[in-house]
Amino acid sequence: MxxxxxxxxxxxxxxxxxxxxxxxxxxxxxxxxxxxxxxxxxxxxxxxxxxxxAERNTTFADFFENWMYVIKKNDVKETTFQNYIRTSKIVRNLFQDIQLKDLNDIVIQRKIDEYAKTHSKKTTHEVLLKIKTALRDAYFRGYLTNDFAGLVKTRGKELPKRNKALSIMDFKKLRTYVLEHSDREFNLLVLVALETGMRRGELLGIRKEDLFEYGIKVRRSISPTSTDTSLKTKNSKRDVSINKEVYDLLNQLVAKDNGYLFDPDGFQQSAKLSKLLKKLDIDRTTFHGLRDTHASFLFSQEIDIAYVSQRLGHINIQTTQNYYLQLMPEKKHQQDADALNLLNSLSS
Known part of the structure; x- marks a missing residue:
């Protein structure tokens, strides 16, 4: 009691x-x-x-917050825990004074559908995953009589993907521009993103001692929400090769007082990238989209998927297949033509 x-x-x-x-x-x-x-x-x-x-008259919002601090805080990376904190505020706003004893799949589904009216399906799914984890924990501890979490479905708007890969033509146009104007630190940051497929936080975490001939040791990641510099997963720790030209440009940079080569600059990289792409008349994407572009370009050039996965620091090849290896438009057109030619050959 x-x-x-x-x-x-x-x-x-x-x-x-x-x-x-x-x-x-x-x-x-x-x-x-x-x-x-x-x-x-x-x-x-x-x-x-x-x-x-806490008995079953505890509100779900209180349970979620307590569970988050006691159970999850020491199990996840600090940046991931910040996501739990944001979700906790959403849970409190959605469920308010609803108690554990009054929860069932219909109550949860209605609240999730309410949230989905103003959020994308992807965002709603991420929130629901955390809620489901908390519900299952509550069930296994005896605070819920049924394990109904699996019955709740994600709904919401399918918004256009923001992190879309550039076409090969736009990829070359952007790369040529930032290479020719690499005297600007931001342009060099974009160039390294295109050359390596590194995450934004990993790029901002590069130090002079991470450079080797010719490559970059990925050892840390900088976040706008945490002082934790650990990498996303154990597979994120890797060495990424780069060509001599990019290596020489990086070597010319003078490290900041904190030891990093690039200034976080208020983590406004995506806004700056948007302006640059608009100037070059290139379809808008994000810094993560540059990572996607790097992977898609390698894939379009028949680079082995196992190598691409390792270069990106994915936990397994399935992740690479599911999220990153989209066909660039030019490659898709070629594949369409090849497929039709094969089908046509059957009737000849």
């Missing part, structure tokens, strides 16, 4: 224990109710049976 009582300016949390045949109580005071709830959750989990936690 959990009890949280406000006493003056503090909150006293109390949980019941059953040890050696005796009922005992564990009590501690905190300056905020949230701290008291998290302490109670942590200690209830340690009791081993997990059935008494």
């Amino acid at each position: 959990v009890s949280i009582v406000k006493r003056g300016s503090t909150y006293r949390a109390q949980i019941s224990l059953y040890k050696h045949g005796e009922h005992k109580k564990l009590t501690k005071s905190f300056t905020s109710k949230k701290e008291a709830q998290r302490w109670a959750l942590e200690n209830e989990l340690e009791k081993g049976n997990g059935k008494q936690l």
Whole structure:
């Protein structure tokens, strides 16, 4: 049994224990109710049976926030945890005072559909995944009577992909321009993105000691929301080869006071890229789209998919196939022609 009582300016949390045949109580005071709830959750989990936690009249919003801090915080990268914090605010706004005992798949589906009215299907899916994880945890701990998370579906608008790969023609046009104007630091950043397929945070994390002849050691990633510089996955740690021309240009850069070659510049790279692409009359994409362009170009040139996957730092080849290897328009047209020629040959 959990009890949280406000006493003056503090909150006293109390949980019941059953040890050696005796009922005992564990009590501690905190300056905020949230701290008291998290302490109670942590200690209830340690009791081993997990059935008494916070009872079923706890609101889902409170459960999600407590679960996030106690269970997820130490299991995920800091930047990923920031996503959980943002989701927690969404959960609180959507579910408000709805309690665990009142949850079922219809309630969750209605709330998700409400959110989907103003958000893309991709964004809605990412929020729902975190909600489902929390629901399953609540079920396994005995706070929900049914495991209904799998019944809830993602809906929402299918928005045009922002991270789309450039055509081969636009890829060459952009590469030529930034190479010829590489005296500007931002242009050199774009060039390295096109040459390596590195993520934006990985590009901003390059230090002088990461350069080798001829390549870049990917060892850290810079984030606008966290001081954590660890890479996205263990496979993200890799060495990416570059040509001599790009290597020489990088070597000419003087490291900033913090040791990095590129200035984060308020993480406005996508806005700057948009202006550059507009100037060159190239279809808009994002910095992640440059990564997609790099992968798609290699794929269009018959580069082995295992190499492309390793170069991008993917956890497995399936990730590369699912998300990055889109056919560039010119390659698709050629493939269409080849396919028709094969079919036509059957009747000759």
